[in-house]
Amino acid sequence: xxxxxxxxxxxxxxxxxxxxxxxxxxxxxxxxxxxxxxxxxxxxxxxxxxxxxxxxxxxxxxxxxxxxxxxxxxxxxxxxxxxxxxxxxx
Numbered sequence: 420x421x422x423x424x425x426x427x428x429x430x431x432x433x434x435x436x437x438x439x440x441x442x443x444x445x446x447x448x449x450x451x452x453x454x455x456x457x458x459x460x461x462x463x464x465x466x467x468x469x470x471x472x473x474x475x476x477x478x479x480x481x482x483x484x485x486x487x488x489x490x491x492x493x494x495x496x497x498x499x500x501x502x503x504x505x506x507x508x509x
Contacts, residue, residue: 432438
C-alpha cells in the first residue's frame, strides 16, 4: 500500500460534504435512539436557592408541605382549598 495515496484519500474524505452530512445523520439517529431506549429519568426538577422562579404550569401541582407566597397568585379556574390549624378570633 502506498501511504501517500491513503493520506490523499483521507484528506479528500474529510473535505467531502457528503461525509460530514452522513456523520451528522448518524449522530442524530444515535441521539434519537438514546432518548428512546436510554432509560434515564426525564423528569424535570428545579432547585432554586435565593432567587426567583417564573413558571408557566400546565397540568397539576402537588404540594406535600407548605407554600409561602409573597405577592399574588392569579387563578383562571377553581382551586379546592383544605384548611387545617384554623385560628379562632374573639
